[in-house]
Amino acid sequence: MDHFHYQNGQLMAEDVPLSRIAAEVGTPVYVYSRATLERHYRVFSDAFEGLDALVCFAVKANSNIAVLRILAKAGAGADVVSLGELQRALKAGIPASKIAFAGVGKTRAEMAAALEAGIMQFNAESEAELEVLNEVAASMGKVAPISIRVNPDVDAKTHAKISTGKSENKFGIAWQKVDDVYARIGELSNLKAVGVDLHIGSQLTDLEPFRLAFERVVGLVRELRAKGHDIRHIDLGGGLGIPYDPDAEAPPAPADYGAMIKDVLGDMDCSIILEPGRLIAGNAGLLLTEMLYEKQGENRTFYILDAAMNDLSRPAMYDAYHAIVPVEEPKSGDTLRADFVGPICESSDVFTKQRITAPLKAGDLVAIKSAGAYGAVMASTYNSRPLVPEVLVDGDRYSVVRKRQSLEDLLSLDDVPSWLSDD
Ligand SMILES: Cc1ncc(COP(=O)(O)O)c(C=O)c1O
Numbered sequence: 001m002d003h004f005h006y007q008n009g010q011l012m013a014e015d016v017p018l019s020r021i022a023a024e025v026g027t028p029v030y031v032y033s034r035a036t037l038e039r040h041y042r043v044f045s046d047a048f049e050g051l052d053a054l055v056c057f058a059v060k061a062n063s064n065i066a067v068l069r070i071l072a073k074a075g076a077g078a079d080v081v082s083l084g085e086l087q088r089a090l091k092a093g094i095p096a097s098k099i100a101f102a103g104v105g106k107t108r109a110e111m112a113a114a115l116e117a118g119i120m121q122f123n124a125e126s127e128a129e130l131e132v133l134n135e136v137a138a139s140m141g142k143v144a145p146i147s148i149r150v151n152p153d154v155d156a157k158t159h160a161k162i163s164t165g166k167s168e169n170k171f172g173i174a175w176q177k178v179d180d181v182y183a184r185i186g187e188l189s190n191l192k193a194v195g196v197d198l199h200i201g202s203q204l205t206d207l208e209p210f211r212l213a214f215e216r217v218v219g220l221v222r223e224l225r226a227k228g229h230d231i232r233h234i235d236l237g238g239g240l241g242i243p244y245d246p247d248a249e250a251p252p253a254p255a256d257y258g259a260m261i262k263d264v265l266g267d268m269d270c271s272i273i274l275e276p277g278r279l280i281a282g283n284a285g286l287l288l289t290e291m292l293y294e295k296q297g298e299n300r301t302f303y304i305l306d307a308a309m310n311d312l313s314r315p316a317m318y319d320a321y322h323a324i325v326p327v328e329e330p331k332s333g334d335t336l337r338a339d340f341v342g343p344i345c346e347s348s349d350v351f352t353k354q355r356i357t358a359p360l361k362a363g364d365l366v367a368i369k370s371a372g373a374y375g376a377v378m379a380s381t382y383n384s385r386p387l388v389p390e391v392l393v394d395g396d397r398y399s400v401v402r403k404r405q406s407l408e409d410l411l412s413l414d415d416v417p418s419w420l421s422d423d
């Protein structure tokens, strides 16, 4: 059952009418469904039953601490890429022993904090990083557990801006170098190689690139073990796509993904780590917005919303498709084509062009769907628009889990130096 559904002509988040949230919290506002987050987590983790698998939610997709708390309670670990994400995960109650720290540019301070917390592993992305990590660990009298992120040079067949596993991408260590890198780890006394890691991209709608990359990694692990490296974990990354357009072909189901992994891994005798982000949070959230104006262009209709590209940047950044639906269920089957746009002074501040929609009028509420992943986390304050609030729904109750940023807060970070004051 879709936890965002129409009931008595009103779009609901679980048992709460979105119109109530709009009236009480204001718009724009992100709305998340607890039941959907839990269901997605369960469906995904069930796909790996029988394997020694840990699901580490990719915090970059949605770092709201209440959302992370739900996933922590469900048993999730976390994939983090910054000190901020590490602290959010820990604050939400995700144990350090279930946290992997990824990213090409970890700072010494981030390494030290992660070592202090006692995380499960660093997913290391360069030789230079390993040397620094060894130094930091030595200065703390610790040994850092390492998985090397390998770059399998596989075409993920997704949007170029969210592909990460080709040799031209900045991520991971080139295949030809991997051997030497593990040998070097053996020489550094404050590092211990525990695994291999990869992540080839996001919003993959085809299992074949995954299969190809995973087969390569299995071959690599066999070689490394033959050379005496005790590789215990394989981190397969995230990236399984989700349906954004209900009329498009559905992406592979988690169960098929799980079956493929079981097939490829065979009798590898290792634990696996999975880092889904979008699959868990994407369709568990929407951006609720109000239509401010209708404007007739020369030969098109513009629906101007109070949300903009600073609140949800995916359409502007990746030409991403998001379903856009009215909160009040249309009574007739009338449709027209309209461009849904925001108020920002950029031609790319467009959520969609020429979308077939029910006719809307100023004051109508509109939901931009599939916005639970890479939505609020990618927001900016461009045009001095404060960050919008986030609401979590649970059955017939809801709470604001991130306050609307005040203008005062937004302006408070700037300072005018004394040498600019008029005296
Ligand atoms: C290293 C890593 N792991 C996991 C993810 C999560 O990806 P997704 O949200 O597509 O599952 C990403 C983002 O693409 C990533 O860069």
Ligand SMILES: N[C@@H](CCCC[NH3+])C(=O)O
Pocket: 060, 162, 164, 202, 203, 314, 318, 373, 374
């Ligand atoms: N931000 C991207 C996903 C990239 C994930 C990070 N590697 C999106 O919204 O689709």
